[in-house]
Amino acid sequence: MIKxxxxxxDDIVYRAYKGSEAEICGVLAGEHGTDGDKSVVTGTYAAENVAETPEIRYLIDPEEQLELIETVEEAGLDVVGFYHSHPTGPTHPSETDAAQATWPDHSYVICALDGYPFVGSWRWRDNEEAFEQETVSIRSER
Incomplete structure (x- = not known):
């Protein structure tokens, strides 16, 4: 589960809209559950999509990714996972997404904009070399 x-x-959805036809991407920060199954996202860190075909792929420059991870950790947070958009859907990971997944037990959130915006999440299971869909919930802030 990811909260x-x-x-x-809202930041993920708004950035996806602003990205228009290009996929947007970034790092999810918060509390990564000790059992690897329950995480809470309290912040997003936007990255530039440097893919050659950003309309159908996303790629975070490795140096920028390292800088974002250091920023997250300096803020006392965990890297919970990553996010990107699929401007024309679907909300599940593509074969390319699966081929590029390298963070076991971390979440990969996808925002699809085909019709009503929808945010789905999948956790990469390295031992199975596959994504496992996880429940997404919104935590109320007080």
């Missing part, structure tokens, strides 16, 4: 604060959820 996102309303602000984190």
């Amino acid at each position: 996102l604060t309303r602000a984190a959820y």
